[in-house]
Amino acid sequence: MKLVTRAALGWPPSAADHASPSRGLAIHYDGSDQGLARKPHSACLAYWRKTRAFHMGPSRGWSDLGYSWGACPHGYILEGRGLGRYQAAQGTTAGNRDWYSVTLMSGPNEDPTPEQIDAVRQLRAWLMSKGLGAAVRGHRDFFGTSCPGDRLYRLVKTGTFSRSPKEADDDVSAKDVWTYEIPVPFGTKENPEWQAKSLLLNSNERIRNLERQVGELTALVRELVERKS
CATH class of the missing domain: 3.30.160 (Double Stranded RNA Binding Domain)
Known part of the structure; x- marks a missing residue:
């Protein structure tokens, strides 16, 4: 897993309350298209910093970035609140306490890149090695919202994110055949x-x-x- 830590981003440990998420992983997206797949990875780092500043700013006033992790189109996992912290993402107490969250840095009209999907799978496998449950849900499963958008939610329901990286290596696409x-x-x-x-x-x-x-x-x-x- 290609992980960008908080330390690499110049951030101190998260000030969010401690928790022990154990149920599974919740999938999110951004409310607007970002176009990051067409930009260098540095744009993803800038987006992540901007998101944290927005979440901690006057309009939200949270103690930290709302998500546990972010998955960028170039296949990197960026640390948000990280391990063992409450979320501010799922919209319910149990959802924020019992589930880790990952937001794919994309919007409603953008498909995730193969690298992005693989990054989420690797993150999930890593978290499961630390005791996380196998379930994968979308944000809308916890709260009345359009997040993570129809495209990502369809991948949630079809089990795309639930496949292990090893299983994903065995995937054969039509392009592979031709x-x-x-x-x-x-x-x-x-x-x-x-x-x-x-x-x-x-x-x-x-x-x-x-x-x-x-x-x-x-x-x-x-x-x-x-x-x-």
């Missing part, structure tokens, strides 16, 4: 293996050529038969 390289007898020394999509396109071209040749031969045979008759 780009998988296969040794072919007609390959060259420089290119002995072809991607599945290239094989399909090549086979389709060969079949079309054969169909054309068969059509031409059929027409020729028909013409010869008609001449003899």
